Amino acid sequence: MQVLIANTRSYDQPQVIISRSEHLFERDINGSKVVFGPGPVVHSIETVFETRTVILTNLSPRTSREDILQYIKPAQDCTHLNIDASVIPVTARLEFRTAAQAVTASQYLNGTKVLGSPVSARLDNARVVTDSGSFRSTKVKVSWYKPSRIAWAHYDDLARAKKEAIRLQGKTFDGQTLSVEFQKPTPKQYCSFSIVIKGLPLNFKEENLEKFCHAREVTIGKQSFHARNSYEQVKALLGRYGTLESFDISSQSNKSPKFKVFAHYREWEDAENACTELHKRPQPFLRHSVLLLENVHAIRYDVTQTRYQAVKRELLNLQKRQPIGCKLRIYDEDATVKVCIRGYSASAKAIASLKIALDALVRGQIVKQDDGSILWEASFVESSTQESSLELAKRYKCWIEFDVSQRRVLLFGSPSNCKSVRTIMLKSSVELKKQVHTISLDTQKLRALITGGLRLVEQIVGEDKVRLDLRHRKLTIEGSATTLFNVENTLKSLDRPYLQSGPACPVCLGEPVNPVTLPCGHPYCMECITRHLKDQSKSRYPDCSCFFAEGTTSCKEPIEANILRRFLTPEEEGSLYSAVYLGYIRSHPKEFMNCPTPDCPTIYRRTAGILRCPSCVVKICSSCNVEYHDGVTCAEYEEELDRELAAMESWKKELDVHSCPNCQANLQKQAGCNHVLCIQCNQHICWVCKEGFADSGSCYKHMGVAHGGIGGEYQGRINGSRK
Ligand SMILES: [Zn+2]
Numbered sequence: 001m002q003v004l005i006a007n008t009r010s011y012d013q014p015q016v017i018i019s020r021s022e023h024l025f026e027r028d029i030n031g032s033k034v035v036f037g038p039g040p041v042v043h044s045i046e047t048v049f050e051t052r053t054v055i056l057t058n059l060s061p062r063t064s065r066e067d068i069l070q071y072i073k074p075a076q077d078c079t080h081l082n083i084d085a086s087v088i089p090v091t092a093r094l095e096f097r098t099a100a101q102a103v104t105a106s107q108y109l110n111g112t113k114v115l116g117s118p119v120s121a122r123l124d125n126a127r128v129v130t131d132s133g134s135f136r137s138t139k140v141k142v143s144w145y146k147p148s149r150i151a152w153a154h155y156d157d158l159a160r161a162k163k164e165a166i167r168l169q170g171k172t173f174d175g176q177t178l179s180v181e182f183q184k185p186t187p188k189q190y191c192s193f194s195i196v197i198k199g200l201p202l203n204f205k206e207e208n209l210e211k212f213c214h215a216r217e218v219t220i221g222k223q224s225f226h227a228r229n230s231y232e233q234v235k236a237l238l239g240r241y242g243t244l245e246s247f248d249i250s251s252q253s254n255k256s257p258k259f260k261v262f263a264h265y266r267e268w269e270d271a272e273n274a275c276t277e278l279h280k281r282p283q284p285f286l287r288h289s290v291l292l293l294e295n296v297h298a299i300r301y302d303v304t305q306t307r308y309q310a311v312k313r314e315l316l317n318l319q320k321r322q323p324i325g326c327k328l329r330i331y332d333e334d335a336t337v338k339v340c341i342r343g344y345s346a347s348a349k350a351i352a353s354l355k356i357a358l359d360a361l362v363r364g365q366i367v368k369q370d371d372g373s374i375l376w377e378a379s380f381v382e383s384s385t386q387e388s389s390l391e392l393a394k395r396y397k398c399w400i401e402f403d404v405s406q407r408r409v410l411l412f413g414s415p416s417n418c419k420s421v422r423t424i425m426l427k428s429s430v431e432l433k434k435q436v437h438t439i440s441l442d443t444q445k446l447r448a449l450i451t452g453g454l455r456l457v458e459q460i461v462g463e464d465k466v467r468l469d470l471r472h473r474k475l476t477i478e479g480s481a482t483t484l485f486n487v488e489n490t491l492k493s494l495d496r497p498y499l500q501s502g503p504a505c506p507v508c509l510g511e512p513v514n515p516v517t518l519p520c521g522h523p524y525c526m527e528c529i530t531r532h533l534k535d536q537s538k539s540r541y542p543d544c545s546c547f548f549a550e551g552t553t554s555c556k557e558p559i560e561a562n563i564l565r566r567f568l569t570p571e572e573e574g575s576l577y578s579a580v581y582l583g584y585i586r587s588h589p590k591e592f593m594n595c596p597t598p599d600c601p602t603i604y605r606r607t608a609g610i611l612r613c614p615s616c617v618v619k620i621c622s623s624c625n626v627e628y629h630d631g632v633t634c635a636e637y638e639e640e641l642d643r644e645l646a647a648m649e650s651w652k653k654e655l656d657v658h659s660c661p662n663c664q665a666n667l668q669k670q671a672g673c674n675h676v677l678c679i680q681c682n683q684h685i686c687w688v689c690k691e692g693f694a695d696s697g698s699c700y701k702h703m704g705v706a707h708g709g710i711g712g713e714y715q716g717r718i719n720g721s722r723k
Pocket residue numbers: 505506507508509510512513524525528529
């Protein structure tokens with residue numbers, strides 16, 4: 001479309017002026033909960049290992065919700081309070097908005113009196129909650145053979161006794177398998193010979209055993225141990241390895257040859273220790289029969305009913321196929337609450353692969369276009385669009401959710417049904433793009449359009465898809481609802497006052513074309529700011545602040561999330577925040593580290609002890625930052641490392657390599673001044689004294705004060721005397 005009346009004077013150009021709305025927002029990145037502020041900059045990070053749950057115990061059975069909320073001030077900030085009166089002592093779980101709040105609350109609450117008695121409070125660290133499910137390894141399955149009786153059978157004949165011992169070994173008596181041995185006679189023994197029979201049931205008739213053994217006579221001994229005592233003793237033994245959260249005796253069938261209990265430790269390390277130390281070890285209190293222990297790894301998902309109904313068939317199929325080495329249980333009896341899906345396994349690796357299968361079903365699929373980009377339309381925020389999409393999804397037995405904060409659509413259901421829904425959504429999205437929209441114009445808007453604003457609209461919609469009808473004061477555009485939304489926004493901004501005479505675009509340094517003015521008041525060309533922000537989304541250390549500069553002052557005002565969103569696709573937005581997050585992790589190596597497994601995205605705090613990564617299930621020593629060194633203490637491990645480091649140091653000296661004071665990366669100065677930028681963590685380093693600085697300004701300042709200049713060949717050139 002041709003511009004009918006053009007006005008090239010810059011002060012007549014319509015301005016897109018964007019206003020401020022400061023706020024923080026949270027995004028889930030690789031399982032971490034990251035709060036961002038404008039810029040974007042990282043405000044705070046909660047790793048998957050941090051918890052928002054506080055557990056209160058030692059509550060009196062009379063305690064009510066109101067008591068807890070009333071007596072304990074920090075409890076008032078909790079978002080969820082759940083009292084479990086079925087266990088003794090009574091326990092309550094308090095959920096908080098942030099992990100930091102939970103830490104403060106647990107410290108304050110521990111020892112505080114409720115109804116006169118002090119309660120104990122602690123963080124629920126055993127459960128690692130990822131964005132989808134939770135993972136814990138604190139459960140131990142313990143079993144041991146039931147008590148039995150011993151007996152001796154007597155024979156007149158030595159050869160007969162020997163023969164019977166061989167015949168009876170391994171035979172079953174009253175359902176019990178026997179272990180039988182010939183007893184070596186003493187030198188004086190010449191008329192009665194015995195065999196010893198172990199593993200007999202507790203109650204049986206003497207004459208039956210006599211017949212069974214073809215013996216002249218039998219003597220029945222005491223039972224090996226008492227059942228009730230054995231439970232007590234097993235519990236005490238397990239308690240030596242750490243605090244037990246619970247000790248559940250599982251219901252037994254009489255036929256089962258073993259007793260079985262489930263013990264829950266507070267810490268997963270204790271559970272693991274108990275298993276390695278006690279498994280298959282004979283116990284004196286069991287008359288030297290062995291205890292059998294198995295560390296049970298468990299995952300748990302709480303799924304909404306709507307999501308569950310959509311994937312129910314697939315889940316049941318998965319359950320029927322019986323994932324190798326795993327048990328999968330689904331608790332869906334109560335339709336009013338979330339469905340609980342649990343998986344158990346003795347193998348951490350098996351549970352990891354079950355988790356992958358469950359994640360794919362329970363977390364939903366992101367709807368993508370044919371080119372792999374995420375499908376998102378501005379109209380998806382409208383309830384009418386959401387409702388009609390839901391109708392469509394239901395027709396295919398699927399469930400659909402619109403994630404407005406991350407601009408993506410999630411589909412739940414069988415793969416084939418999801419595929420059908422996706423195909424229809426994509427088709428209608430193409431048709432949406434062909435829709436014709438008509439916008440009525442008032443005098444001011446019309447004037448703004450013909451004095452240059454039309455160029456802006458054309459840029460958004462495409463030149464051949466805009467028609468300005470001057471007679472009827474109408475603007476007709478062809479495009480999607482997203483396009484319409486953008487055009488309407490632009491028209492709204494045309495009402496704003498015009499900038500009289502403006503500064504240059506900080507990117508191209510020319511007069512801004514299709515200017516966009518940021519909240520700080522600095523105008524950019526639409527094209528320039530868009531390209532700049534798209535570039536930042538691909539950068540390792542994105543900087544999305546305004547880079548207007550005049551003389552010695554520069555603006556540097558951070559650009560807010562809602563503004564960035566105008567220029568970036570959902571993918572670009574996602575990679576921008578990921579890059580900011582990863583940059584933050586890299587530049588805070590004293591605080592955060594990456595899981596040592598290559599390509600595993602999990603991060604952890606360096607003070608967290610021994611962890612088990614929920615993504616790759618590897619054990620991590622957080623103080624040494626390596627895969628856990630089993631059987632070696634941290635000190636021993638460090639010693640070994642020191643020996644390697646000594647060899648490394650002599651190599652570094654030879655090549656003039658130095659470590660970054662922040663992240664310890666090896667750096668070698670090629671040329672230039674003594675200001676060196678660490679490629680790993682972006683730290684600014686003075687190469688003379690190897691001191692680190694947050695920005696180049698303070699580094700240069702330091703070099704000036706401490707070393708009388710920036711050094712290197714530049715210093716030489718400035719002084720006119722090359723060194
Ligand atoms: Zn420009």
